[in-house]
Amino acid sequence: MKKNENIVWHNNKVSAEDRRRVLGQKGLVVWFTGLSGSGKSTIAVELEKLLNEAGRAVYLLDGDNIRHGINADLGFTDEDRNENIRRISEIAALFCDAGIITLVSFISPFRKMREFARERAGDENFIEVYVSTDFETCRQRDPKGLYQKDISHFTGKDSSYEEPLHPEIVLETVSCDPTQCAEIVREEINRREVESV
């Protein structure tokens, strides 16, 4: 008998549960939305650090690793912004399936696309965090100098931002510093994990 006649071409894939056993945690998508300058990235970076220091497997998807990589072919029209968020949603769902606590920080102005992200990750794995800093405060902070420039399709000016209707968390950065905001989100992550055991 030839050797390869023995081959059983089985297909028992590793499950999300198998991965959970290795990582000791459940995959989640924590989706930060808000205007440019609202503070969402600062809070996400702070949260990433808190979780990493606590020994959690965490990864942050933001402009730095998405806009210059997989979405380098996209611009800022409504259509391209939707495609930007569609791809990020799919990537976040993959990371979540891999068992990673996945932090996503993008303006993501349209409700429909944030709902798509939730659907792809699964509602039980999704935490929408609305960083609700008002336009005037964002304009004054303007950490990237964007409000000063004459940019077309700029969210809050000539492109609309649709506030979340039922976010899991609303963060007020005027009364709360980034570490306090990150702690609020961490508590929700811990609560989700305890619930799912």
Added chain:
Amino acid sequence: MKKNENIVWHNNKVSAEDRRRVLGQKGLVVWFTGLSGSGKSTIAVELEKLLNEAGRAVYLLDGDNIRHGINADLGFTDEDRNENIRRISEIAALFCDAGIITLVSFISPFRKMREFARERAGDENFIEVYVSTDFETCRQRDPKGLYQKDISHFTGKDSSYEEPLHPEIVLETVSCDPTQCAEIVREEINRREVESV
């Protein structure tokens, strides 16, 4: 003094090294290439299981989670196949950066695109595995019944497959069963990790 005047908007992101400390491993991309029916997915699934059972953080990107998700908008023309592989390359590089041993199983017929994948992950993090089963054997196995159909742009028939020139590993599935093949790749993964300590 108002509370938010204290805010330091720092940006000390968690590094790949920080993630490595948590996961106890280095991120890698293991890229399986070969004809349809060559056995690459069977070997990748086997390897995924071996690594998961050994307590490693591993994730498999293949048709099941990519073609129906992020790349659902793409067809099978050369242009779309290149875009398919471009996006998978970027996703694999993100997973690698996150510290995951990332297995990728796609025909990926074009040398240029596999080189792109290597470049994005970083040469030191990339293992190209050529599953070198010959066309006739693949046609006889035909696990998906694809060779029997009259599919246009079918790799090995009317669409070309460019064999790797310098793959890290060549697997001969005619003389080796999937478990043996997976073990060969696992040894290379272990060797890479020892080297990188």
